[in-house]
Amino acid sequence: MGNWPYKTIIEPFKAKMVEPIVFTTRTQRLQILDDAGYNLFNIPADKVTIDFLTDSGTSAMSALQWSAMMRGDESYAGAKSFFVFKDVVGRLTGMEHVIPVHQGRAAERILFGVVGGKGKKIPGNTHFDTTRANIEASGAEAHDFPCSEADDLLSEYPFKGNFDLNKLEKFLNRYAADVPLCLATMTNNALGGQPISMANLRALRALLQRFEIPLFIDAARFAENAYFIKLREPGYQDKKIIDIVREMFTLAEGCLFSAKKDAFANIGGFLALNDSKWVESVRNELILTEGFITYGGLAGRDLEAIAQGLLEVIDEDYLIYRIRSTQYFGQGLLNAGVPVVQPIGGHAIYIDAGVFLPHIKPEQFPAHSLACEFYLEGGIRSCEMGSLTFGEHARRQLLRMAIPRRVYTQSHIDWVIELAGIIAEKKESLAGYRIVKAPKELRHFTARLEPLALTRV
Numbered sequence: 001m002g003n004w005p006y007k008t009i010i011e012p013f014k015a016k017m018v019e020p021i022v023f024t025t026r027t028q029r030l031q032i033l034d035d036a037g038y039n040l041f042n043i044p045a046d047k048v049t050i051d052f053l054t055d056s057g058t059s060a061m062s063a064l065q066w067s068a069m070m071r072g073d074e075s076y077a078g079a080k081s082f083f084v085f086k087d088v089v090g091r092l093t094g095m096e097h098v099i100p101v102h103q104g105r106a107a108e109r110i111l112f113g114v115v116g117g118k119g120k121k122i123p124g125n126t127h128f129d130t131t132r133a134n135i136e137a138s139g140a141e142a143h144d145f146p147c148s149e150a151d152d153l154l155s156e157y158p159f160k161g162n163f164d165l166n167k168l169e170k171f172l173n174r175y176a177a178d179v180p181l182c183l184a185t186m187t188n189n190a191l192g193g194q195p196i197s198m199a200n201l202r203a204l205r206a207l208l209q210r211f212e213i214p215l216f217i218d219a220a221r222f223a224e225n226a227y228f229i230k231l232r233e234p235g236y237q238d239k240k241i242i243d244i245v246r247e248m249f250t251l252a253e254g255c256l257f258s259a260k261k262d263a264f265a266n267i268g269g270f271l272a273l274n275d276s277k278w279v280e281s282v283r284n285e286l287i288l289t290e291g292f293i294t295y296g297g298l299a300g301r302d303l304e305a306i307a308q309g310l311l312e313v314i315d316e317d318y319l320i321y322r323i324r325s326t327q328y329f330g331q332g333l334l335n336a337g338v339p340v341v342q343p344i345g346g347h348a349i350y351i352d353a354g355v356f357l358p359h360i361k362p363e364q365f366p367a368h369s370l371a372c373e374f375y376l377e378g379g380i381r382s383c384e385m386g387s388l389t390f391g392e393h394a395r396r397q398l399l400r401m402a403i404p405r406r407v408y409t410q411s412h413i414d415w416v417i418e419l420a421g422i423i424a425e426k427k428e429s430l431a432g433y434r435i436v437k438a439p440k441e442l443r444h445f446t447a448r449l450e451p452l453a454l455t456r457v
Contacts, residue, residue: 009324012317013406016063022046022379029376037448038372038433040381049379050412052401055347056220057103057260057267059405061305065264068308072301077292081300081307085270088307089257092242092314093219093249095272097279099286100296100303104220104258107271108134110289111216111256114281115180116140123171124183124218125163126150126190129389131183131218133442143171144393147200150191153341153352153396158232160343161188161196161225163204176211181254185218186225190385192398193221193345195228198236198247205251214253214275220261222248224346227319241314261347263309264405268302322346326403328410332417337424347402353386354397357430362387364432364452367399370423372451373430374399378419388435389444 024032024047036042040053051058073079086098101107108131116122116138127135127142135142145168149157163184172179184204187195208215226244230236236244249255253275259268273279283293290297298306312318323346330344333351341350353360353367360366367386374380383389386397401416431453438447 004320004324009321009328011325011406011409012315012321013062021049023049024379026376029379033372033375037436038368038450039444039447040371040375040383041445042448043375043381047379048375048381050381050408050416052348052380052382052403052416054383055261055402055404056258057265058407059260059264059266059309060407061264061266061309062312062406064312065305065308068304069301072299072304074300076295078294079300079303081303082294085303085307088310089270089272092245092310093255093272094246095249095254095274097273097276099271099273099279099282099293100298101269101271101286101290102297103260103267104218104256104269105130105134106290106297107256107258107269109137110282110285111254111271111278112138112140113285114278119178120180121175121178122181122183123168123179125161125185125196126188126395127183128185128189128218129442129444131185132393137441145171146188146191146395150188150194151395153192153355154339156343158195158228158343159197159200160191160194161186162200163196165200165203165207168204169207172207172211172213176213179211179213181214181216182208183216183218183256184252185220186248187221187228187345187347189221189347190390191395192341192350193224193348194341194343195225195232195345197233198229198244199233201248201251215251217249217252217255218257219249219255220258221347222257223262223313223319224322226314227316227323228346231323241316241319245314259306259309262313263306264312265302265306265309268298268306270296322405325410325413329401329403329413329417332413333420336417336421338420341398349401349403350385351399351401352396353399356424357397357427359428360430360432362394362397364434365397365449366432367397368433368449369430369451370399372433373423374419377423378416380416380419384444388447391443 118139120140132142147162150160254273259265339352357366368384
């Protein structure tokens with residue numbers, strides 16, 4: 001594709017296998033919502049027409065990934081597939097110790113189980129829900145230091161995933177002795193899928209080095225972040241994606257990775273480290289809860305698929321398509337009268353439901369109301385990222401439409417945009433919600449809710 005000169009962005013792949021999409025009636029969807037306790041996580045996937053619930057584990061794998069799976073070595077210890085996997089991860093990250101896990105949150109649980117604990121504090125640009133939960137489950141505290149530019153959802157500031165280094169420095173001056181590491185999430189999922197710049201990452205590392213605190217990267221969407229650096233940061237336009245990726249990782253002492261995002265895999269992840277001081281404890285925890293150190297809860301075929309996916313995601317033709325097609329979606333929603341976080345990110349569109357539905361108070365979950373309305377209108381499933389998900393830590397009332405990689409075409413997106421316009425015309429009629437039942441932690445996954453206005457037409 002190179003520098004694609006045309007208005008129409010085409011997929012840099014062709015379909016080889018298809019899966020049918022299910023269509024339901026509005027009456028059926030209303031009953032499905034009621035049966036699910038108005039929680040879209042509780043809706044069976046075969047009752048969803050377009051699924052934007054997450055981009056995690058929902059990608060379409062390539063022919064090369066499927067063929068790589070046939071090479072999977074299922075030996076319990078020392079499988080060939082592990083060394084294929086370890087070699088690719090090592091070439092991308094430059095990190096010596098590679099620990100496979102069954103998915104990203106397992107890496108979070110293991111790492112923070114080792115370095116966390118009561119009295120510990122983990123700063124980040126903005127911790128995602130499972131990250132915060134795993135930090136707090138260890139007894140530690142999660143602290144967010146997003147840049148001030150992230151507060152303006154409509155500005156075109158190119159790197160809203162950056163840290164506020166001044167606030168972080170003040171925090172470290174007081175609490176550095178209690179900080180085992182700092183976590184930089186790229187892209188910043190909780191604040192609109194926004195990237196962090198190389199300059200901010202370098203300044204962050206320099207600050208942390210003064211306090212002898214290691215930098216870790218949550219690298220779930222590392223390739224998308226690297227492409228944003230190439231697009232937006234001076235001095236990187238002529239650099240190859242692989243070189244930008246390697247430069248990012250050289251600034252870190254470790255990383256967490258969910259292979260269900262930027263590796264196109266349906267399961268898997270890893271924890272990678274340079275410093276050996278935590279490796280023994282991490283591996284012991286891995287064996288206790290995940291599996292042996294050369295498979296970590298994964299089949300050999302999964303390790304092969306991840307390794308191949310990591311090579312494919314740094315292909316610039318793919319990244320051009322990925323970022324531009326997401327921008328097309330976001331611009332279409334804006335044209336339909338739906339406010340979205342800008343600049344538009346890579347893996348998802350974030351609708352500002354607080355602005356779109358100002359008559360619904362934050363404690364009545366406006367983004368969840370909008371999510372239910374998208375499902376009711378067309379069977380579209382999405383994910384609330386406001387007060388229901390983040391509780392007291394919610395900075396905005398966002399509805400995330402996460403786009404599975406290599407799954408939907410432009411006509412699917414055009415249809416969703418059309419439905420968004422229909423919803424925009426009747427947005428004043430949408431009601432808030434209240435929680436009927438919910439667990440203490442990560443309530444948005446399993447809570448049951450009901451609309452404050454029970455009459456729906």
